[in-house]
Every structure is written in C-alpha cells, then in structure tokens.
Amino acid sequence: MPQKKAAPTRPTSEAVVGAARAIARLSRRLEVALAEADLTLSQYRVLSFLANGESRPSRIAPNVSVTRPTVTALLDGLVVRGLVDRQPDETDRRRVRHRVTAAGERSLAEADRSAEVNLLALSAHLDPDCATEAIEGLAVWHRAIDLAIAAAETPGHATVVTPTTTTRREETR
Numbered sequence: 001m002p003q004k005k006a007a008p009t010r011p012t013s014e015a016v017v018g019a020a021r022a023i024a025r026l027s028r029r030l031e032v033a034l035a036e037a038d039l040t041l042s043q044y045r046v047l048s049f050l051a052n053g054e055s056r057p058s059r060i061a062p063n064v065s066v067t068r069p070t071v072t073a074l075l076d077g078l079v080v081r082g083l084v085d086r087q088p089d090e091t092d093r094r095r096v097r098h099r100v101t102a103a104g105e106r107s108l109a110e111a112d113r114s115a116e117v118n119l120l121a122l123s124a125h126l127d128p129d130c131a132t133e134a135i136e137g138l139a140v141w142h143r144a145i146d147l148a149i150a151a152a153e154t155p156g157h158a159t160v161v162t163p164t165t166t167t168r169r170e171e172t173r
Helices: 013-035 041-050 057-063 068-080 102-123 128-152
Strands: 084-088 096-100 157-161 166-170
Touching (some): 013 102, 041 057, 041 068, 041 096, 041 102, 057 096, 057 128, 068 084, 096 102, 102 128
Antiparallel strands (some): 084 096
16 A cells, blocks of 8 residues: 655744755855856846847846846946857847847856856765755755746736746636
8 A cells, every 4th residue: 555645844944944044055156166267146137037049138137136226337348248149139239138148148157057066066075866855955945036027017816836846827816
C-alpha cells in the first residue's frame, strides 16, 4: 500500500529569518564576483532581464526591483558603456526600447561565469547532494519572483509555486 505524503509544513519564523540573512550574505558575495566583471548587482539584473529580449523601462523596473527613475539611470550608464542599445519604439515614438548589445552579452557572460565560480566554490563546502539542493532551491526562488511579478500584474490572482508545478488560483480575499 502506498504511503501517504505528509502534509507540507510552513517554515518556522527562525528558518525564514535565517534564509533572509543567508540571501543577504549571498548577495554580497555576488556583488564581489560581479565587480570582477565590472558590473554592479543592479546592472547585472538589468542585463539579465534584457538578455530575454528587448523591453521598455516601465517593464524593466518592476522586473529588476528598482524604481522607474533608477532604471533610467542604470540604462543610461549601460548605454554609455555600449552594453545596451536604446531605440525608439516602433509603435509609439514617445517610448524607447532597450536591448543588450554584443558587448553587453559578453559582459553578462563574464559576470555569469564569475557568479558561477563563486557560488560553486561556496557550495563545495557542502556535501554534493546538499550543494545541488541548495542551488536548485535558488532556482525555485527565481521562479517565485517571476510569478510574484506576474501575479502583481494580474489583479485578483495569486500564484502558487511547488518544486515541480506552478498553478494560478483565484484569491479568496
């Protein structure tokens, strides 16, 4: 007879705070790794987002967790460095679209390598199964952030993330 799965438990407050503090520490390690590629964490987030395709500043800002004025300043700096290209929007000339240039792709690839080396060096202190679980857990958080942004853009819906599935449900509030 198959065993019943135990009901999922919510993490303790202590575990959540510990995770938040770990994220803060990981963030600093990532900043150091990105400095080797001459990028700030915010620039890296913008380039990573634009690597998926061109976009407008109003769409970039919420996806990289900055305000519209901040994303404009970030984009200006990336344009000056030749890492991002700015073009008028074909459908509305009052708007502009941004895309990663070839130099930006190279810079992003270098930053990704630095981040990977740093994260793998850190995870080498764990047993291999735990290291894999920790890195895959970060990928789940990446999905959760994307889904939270999508849910914020769709009033009346919440998104539920499990390790293997994603479902949208009507909010009952």
